[in-house]
Amino acid sequence: MQFSMLIQATVLVLFAHIAAAVALPIEDHLPVKRGASGAMRFTGSIYPGGPAVDLTGTINDVFPKLIKLYPNLKPVTAPTTSTSPNPSLAKRAFKKNTRCIKESADRADYYTVINHALPYIRAIGNLMCEAPLGWGCASIYCVPSPIANIRLCNGWATPTKVPCIKVWEAAVVVAEKCTAGAKKSIRGQQQSDIGNYTVAITAVPCFL
Numbered sequence: 001m002q003f004s005m006l007i008q009a010t011v012l013v014l015f016a017h018i019a020a021a022v023a024l025p026i027e028d029h030l031p032v033k034r035g036a037s038g039a040m041r042f043t044g045s046i047y048p049g050g051p052a053v054d055l056t057g058t059i060n061d062v063f064p065k066l067i068k069l070y071p072n073l074k075p076v077t078a079p080t081t082s083t084s085p086n087p088s089l090a091k092r093a094f095k096k097n098t099r100c101i102k103e104s105a106d107r108a109d110y111y112t113v114i115n116h117a118l119p120y121i122r123a124i125g126n127l128m129c130e131a132p133l134g135w136g137c138a139s140i141y142c143v144p145s146p147i148a149n150i151r152l153c154n155g156w157a158t159p160t161k162v163p164c165i166k167v168w169e170a171a172v173v174v175a176e177k178c179t180a181g182a183k184k185s186i187r188g189q190q191q192s193d194i195g196n197y198t199v200a201i202t203a204v205p206c207f208l
Helices: 002-023 059-069 089-093 110-123 164-178
Strands: 041-044 053-056 098-100 128-131 137-144 147-154 160-163 188-191 197-202
Touching: 053 059, 059 110, 059 137, 098 164, 110 137, 110 147, 110 164, 128 137, 128 147, 128 164, 147 164, 160 164, 164 188, 164 197
Parallel strands: none
Antiparallel strands: 041 053, 041 128, 098 188, 128 160, 137 147, 147 197, 188 197
């Protein structure tokens, strides 16, 4: 009887630790991998039949290279209102797993996200965005001032390739649901429905 109770207590403690880990913002407990092994990777073509690319870095790094291959490539401005980048997208793109972190200093600048990050990510929507191998995060877009860092995090041990349009959709959902404060800042994350990736918007420093 005592052994059985000990097992039950151990299981309860284990689940408590797991729940606590899950409750943390994913960018707080998944490592941001540095160097080539942790760089964001972009593959595929902007449009069918277009030049194939295989580039690493943030979109800030690779966009000038993409323009050389696709001279007409431009940022695509998302539909906007005064309060939301796309009010209806959050209802249809993801069923659940949005987490807003309101009590934090690491909040991204709203206008940088809406006017710069989202249009650039939308423009490369047909490419594939590859998260680092094995439980790590890499920045897809990051600028130091006004700071905004959008990261793709791999929730699985195996490589995860995500259509960049899905990264854009997830970032729009976070921006729509997690904008707060008089200065309109954002911090939050959107996990995919099956948990293989998470897109996080934060204001942590920019590095690979």
